[in-house]
Amino acid sequence: xxxxxxxxxxxxxxxxxxxxxxxxxxxxxxxxxxxxxxxxxxxxxxxxxxxxxxxxxxxxxxxxxxxxxxxxxxxxxxxxxxxxxxxxxxxxxxxxxxxxxxxxxxxxxxxxxxxxxxxxxxxxxxxxxxxxxxxxxxxxxxxxxxxxxxxxxxxx
Numbered sequence: 001x002x003x004x005x006x007x008x009x010x011x012x013x014x015x016x017x018x019x020x021x022x023x024x025x026x027x028x029x030x031x032x033x034x035x036x037x038x039x040x041x042x043x044x045x046x047x048x049x050x051x052x053x054x055x056x057x058x059x060x061x062x063x064x065x066x067x068x069x070x071x072x073x074x075x076x077x078x079x080x081x082x083x084x085x086x087x088x089x090x091x092x093x094x095x096x097x098x099x100x101x102x103x104x105x106x107x108x109x110x111x112x113x114x115x116x117x118x119x120x121x122x123x124x125x126x127x128x129x130x131x132x133x134x135x136x137x138x139x140x141x142x143x144x145x146x147x148x149x150x151x152x153x154x155x156x
Contacts, residue, residue: 005035054083070128074121093117
């Protein structure tokens with residue numbers, strides 16, 4: 001255990017980034033004399049993150065980013081799902097996760113007989129692969145052009 005609280009306080013900033021680091025830099029260091037002072041200040045500042053925990057509605061509102069793989073999206077989604085209280089049962093996870101997808105993923109996922117979340121992720125990955133091979137139409141493509149190419153062609 002580290003007995004030097006000043007050293008702990010000094011190195012705490014190395015664990016921060018973005019808004020939390022800015023908050024730390026603006027912190028009145030005359031009020032932080034002990035590690036507990038810093039911990040209390042941090043908790044006061046960011047307690048809302050605990051209070052505003054994830055819920056089923058936030059899970060339903062999630063979407064896969066175009067540049068995100070199925071595995072990355074499933075990992076991000078399941079991290080949020082793990083914070084939902086009361087906990088989500090496996091069957092509900094499958095339904096909620098499936099409902100976040102658009103065509104053609106949605107149609108195939110709801111017709112699947114996946115009994116476990118991990119099985120559903122594997123099925124979604126297979127759909128992603130088949131779309132990549134061109135065996136299922138990519139929903140972002142229309143008449144052979146992607147939406148971005150159509151915008152460029154149309155002068156938008």
